[in-house]
Amino acid sequence: xxxxxxxxxxxxxxxxxxxxxxxxxxxxxxxxxxxxxxxxxxxxxxxxxxxxxxxxxxxxxxxxxxxxxxxxxxxxxxxxxxxxxxxxxxxxxxxxxxxxxxxxxxxxxxxxxxxxxxxxxxxxxxxxxxxxxxxxxxxxxxxxxxxxxxxxxxxxxxxxxxxxxxxxxxxxxxxxxxxxxxxxxxxxxxxxxxxxxxxxxxxxxxxxxxxxxxxxxxxxxxxxxxxxxxxxxxxxxxxxxxxxxxxxxxxxxxxxxxxxxxxxxxxxxxxxxxxxxxxxxxxxxxxxxxxxxxxxxxxxxxxxxxxxxxxxxxxxxxxxxxxxxxxxxxxxxxxxxxxxxxxxxxx
Amino acid sequence: xxxxxxxxxxxxxxxxxxxxxxxxxxxxxxxxxxxxxxxxxxxxxxxxxxxxxxxxxxxxxxxxxxxxxxxxxxxxxxxxxxxxxxxxxxxxxxxxxxxxxxxxxxxxxxxxxxxxxxxxxxxxxxxxxxxxxxxxxxxxxxxxxxxxxxxxxxxxxxxxxxxxxxxxxxxxxxxxxxxxxxxxxxxxxxxxxxxxxxxxx
Ligand code: HEM
Numbered sequence: 413x414x415x416x417x418x419x420x421x422x423x424x425x426x427x428x429x430x431x432x433x434x435x436x437x438x439x440x441x442x443x444x445x446x447x448x449x450x451x452x453x454x455x456x457x458x459x460x461x462x463x464x465x466x467x468x469x470x471x472x473x474x475x476x477x478x479x480x481x482x483x484x485x486x487x488x489x490x491x492x493x494x495x496x497x498x499x500x501x502x503x504x505x506x507x508x509x510x511x512x513x514x515x516x517x518x519x520x521x522x523x524x525x526x527x528x529x530x531x532x533x534x535x536x537x538x539x540x541x542x543x544x545x546x547x548x549x550x551x552x553x554x555x556x557x558x559x560x561x562x563x564x565x566x567x568x569x570x571x572x573x574x575x576x577x578x579x580x581x582x583x584x585x586x587x588x589x590x591x592x593x594x595x596x597x598x599x600x601x602x603x604x605x606x607x608x609x610x611x612x613x614x615x616x617x618x619x620x621x622x623x624x625x626x627x628x629x630x631x632x633x634x635x636x637x638x639x640x641x642x643x644x645x646x647x648x649x650x651x652x653x654x655x656x657x658x659x660x661x662x663x664x665x666x667x668x669x670x671x672x673x674x675x676x677x678x679x680x681x682x683x684x685x686x687x688x689x690x691x692x693x694x695x696x697x698x699x700x701x702x703x704x705x706x707x708x709x710x711x712x713x714x715x716x717x718x719x720x721x722x723x724x725x726x727x728x729x730x731x732x733x734x735x736x737x738x739x740x741x742x743x744x745x746x747x748x749x750x751x752x753x754x755x756x757x758x759x
Numbered sequence: 760x761x762x763x764x765x766x767x768x769x770x771x772x773x774x775x776x777x778x779x780x781x782x783x784x785x786x787x788x789x790x791x792x793x794x795x796x797x798x799x800x801x802x803x804x805x806x807x808x809x810x811x812x813x814x815x816x817x818x819x820x821x822x823x824x825x826x827x828x829x830x831x832x833x834x835x836x837x838x839x840x841x842x843x844x845x846x847x848x849x850x851x852x853x854x855x856x857x858x859x860x861x862x863x864x865x866x867x868x869x870x871x872x873x874x875x876x877x878x879x880x881x882x883x884x885x886x887x888x889x890x891x892x893x894x895x896x897x898x899x900x901x902x903x904x905x906x907x908x909x910x911x912x913x914x915x916x917x918x919x920x921x922x923x924x925x926x927x928x929x930x931x932x933x934x935x936x937x938x939x940x941x942x943x944x945x946x947x948x949x950x951x952x953x954x955x956x957x958x959x960x
Contacts, residue, residue, distance in 0.1 A: 492906075593903055599935040600767060607766030608931050651903045651942055655924060658946030734947060 414521050417477040417538050423485070428645035428699065434474055435704050439465045440756045441637035441677045445717040447726075449612040451620045456635040456681050461757055465679060469633065470514040471696060472522070472566060477538050479566050479588070479647065486587040486648050487563075492595040493650075494559050496571075496583035503571045503583065504558040505548060506685035507692050511565045536564050558583060567679075567696035570594070572602075574689060579625060581605050582690075588647040588697045590640045590676060591654065591731065610725040628691060630684040637756075638678040638695075640730045641739075645674055645699045664735035669742040670703035673735060675715065702742065708758040712746035719743065761868065761896055768932040769885070771871060771892045774863050776802045781859035783810040786849050786874045788842065788866025789817040790894035792824035795865065799831075807833045813849055815839040817866070819894070842870060846877055853881040865891040869899030869910050872937025885934060896959040900928055901938040908938055914955035916944045925952035928959075 420427045430438070437460075460466040465473070486493055496504060512534055516525040526533040527547075534543045541564065545552040553560050562569045562585035570584040578601045586594040597605045602622045603613070612618055628634065642649055643660040664672055676699055683692040706712035719732075720740045727733055753759055761768075776783065776798045783806055785795055792814060799807070810833045816825055825838050839845035853862075862883060864874040871892065875885045897911040907921020915928040919941060926941030933940070945952040 593940070595906070596901070596903065596931070596933050596936065596940055600933070604767040604934075608929065613766065651940075653904075655904055655943040655946045658943065659949065661947045 415472065415474055415476065415519070415538075418474050420475070420478045422478070422482045422645055422647040426644045426646070428475070428478070430700060430704050431474060432707075433463060435700065435707060436461075436758055437464045437473070438698055438700050438705075439637055439677050439679045440708075440711050440714075440758075441639040441675075442714050442718050443754065443756050445714055445752055446721055447718045448723065449609075449615070449617050449726075451617055451624065453621070453624060453634045453636045453682075456633040464757065465696075465698065466635075468514070468518040469681075470511060470518065470565065470694070471679070472515060472519050476566055480539060480564060482647050483563060483585075483587045486650075490650075490652060493587045494562070494585045495594055495598050496556060496558055497598065500558075500571055500573065500583040500688070500690070501550070503573070503685055503688035503690040503692075504556060506687050506690070507569065507571060508557040508561040509547070510683060510685070510692065511561045515565065539564060558585065567694050570693040570695070571685075572691045572693060574626065574691065577626065578602060579622065579691065587650075589650055589695070590638075590642075590678065590697075591649055591651055593651045596651075608729070610729050611723070625682060625691060628682060628684045630686055633681050633683045635679060635681045638680055640676050641732055641735075642674045642676045642699065643672055643735065645701070647697060647699075649676075661731065661734045664738050666738055666742060669735075669739055670706075671701055673702045673739050673742075674699045675702075675705055702739065706743070706746045709746070709748075710752055710759045712743060713748065713750065714752045716740065716743035716747040717752075761892055765930045765932060767934075768930075769875075769890070769934060771868075771890045774798050774865055774889050774891045776806055776863070777861045777889070778802055778806060780861035781809065782857065783861050783863065784849075784852060784856060785810060785812045785814075785863045785865075786845065787812065787814045787828070787864075788845070788870040788894075789815070789819040790822075790824075791865030791867075791870070791891070792819070792822075792828055794891040794893050795863075796827065804831070807831055809834060811835045811837075811852060813837050813839060813845050813852070815842055815845040815870075817842065817870075817894075842873065846873055849874060850877050850880075853878060853883070856881075861889065862887070863889045865893050867894045867897055867911075868892055869897065869937070872899055872934070875934065876937045879935075898928060898959050899938045900926070900941040901933070901936050902926055902941045904943060908936075909941070912939075912941075913957055913959045915958050916952055916955055917941070 465471050512525045515523040524535040530547045532547050568586045572579040573582045584594045679696040681694045774794045812833045864871050871890050897913045900912045901908050902919040905922035909920040916925045924943045927944040929940045931940045
């Protein structure tokens, strides 16, 4: 597949938008007209209509180059977005291998990986990178392997170590997050880093999810969708910068809803890593503005109903309080009251 | 009492002196002195022969706990003028500690957090450190924006001692940092921060 990489921004003048193909490949996170937390994991196997975000194990799209540029800007301002505890080196190499192999296999026009024993040759054409290195020898790369490869792969990445029947957040590259801090959470376990999430602990979601993940098998990745909303197409909605992007939430008016308000979907995939036995958690963020979303009538209808009936605890936790009423009102115009068809794909 | 139900906050299970340990290393702050005194009533004074006690009085100077501790006749007793000075000494003693040394920490939560951090830096599993909360419920808080740490926060919101933003104290605790998280309270409408409320007296 030959991708047309766009020159666009996720800050300041916010020129990011989706092409019509990019809209139709959006991983819409609702398969029914209401939403509540659940243990929503399924095997991560290729799925969906041609071109959908589920087609490839590691998804690369038209926003690749612009997203990598935004990541570099975030890291320049705040190097603490990349952190790895010392015992995670084997897992770093596991991750580098997984991402290079998958990107090269699915997008041979754009990425090439040649292996000759430990001597690897990696080519990333969209970013103009050509690197020969020794697999397992960090001194042959310009930076640690996890930082190196996640500066060339879309999405946030967390590696969790498995010890004592728990998962531990021990390494990560986190620059496109929905309001959580890696620097604060690193070293925590599954229940601790999920501490602030409302309701889900009480209904047993985290106990069951943890049990499931502890048994995750190599070669059998799983996926789940998570979502929130963002004003302006901003990738870096970190708590670190909340005082900079928070004011945007007060700028939504009935006139600008369609352009300013975005549904933010995270395609999360979980992979058991071969050498370290750690788990790689990939959080790939997709943004779609309301004007784009309503070009798919099923999505317009359904998102209107989901947002209108969302439990108050989730409204509060996701930070939607200020602009939800205006957005629901705007979306109502696109809800004809018809039943909505099952599944997440566009009709 | 500290409020329960914060999933990321450690549980401070009590000093619970282990009489079978070869040595005992106590780091105590303020009212934390009473945690040890209460324990001695239960397990007897014998443990003191193999005990090193570090103490800082902090807000409890008037109580004279330092004199009571000094009079116990522990193998060593050392009074520090401030928490950072105590932690320096604690750090050195952890480096010299032998296998079979049991580590005990008692005092305010900010102190426990920093002492546990020191232990973690010496490869000690924080779960194996015996800890007991005593004294005020004040919190040690990290500003998520500038990363500056403010000690002894008793209100929410509070003003970050480093960058001056008005911060809400979230019920989210990092053991690695030994601190709660502070997040700008009026980011969405600057200038609308509510008055600080005394929540952690
Ligand atoms: C093992 C890898 C995972 C990591 C590193 C991770 C990390 C996180 C983090 C950092 C948050 C934000 C918490 C905050 O507010 O500070 C979060 C939220 C959440 N996580 Fe996870 N998570 C993982 C796996 C899962 C799984 C398997 C589930 C399945 C049920 C799950 C369910 C949730 C839910 C429901 C939320 C709240 C999301 C929202 O309403 O926006 N997580 N996760």
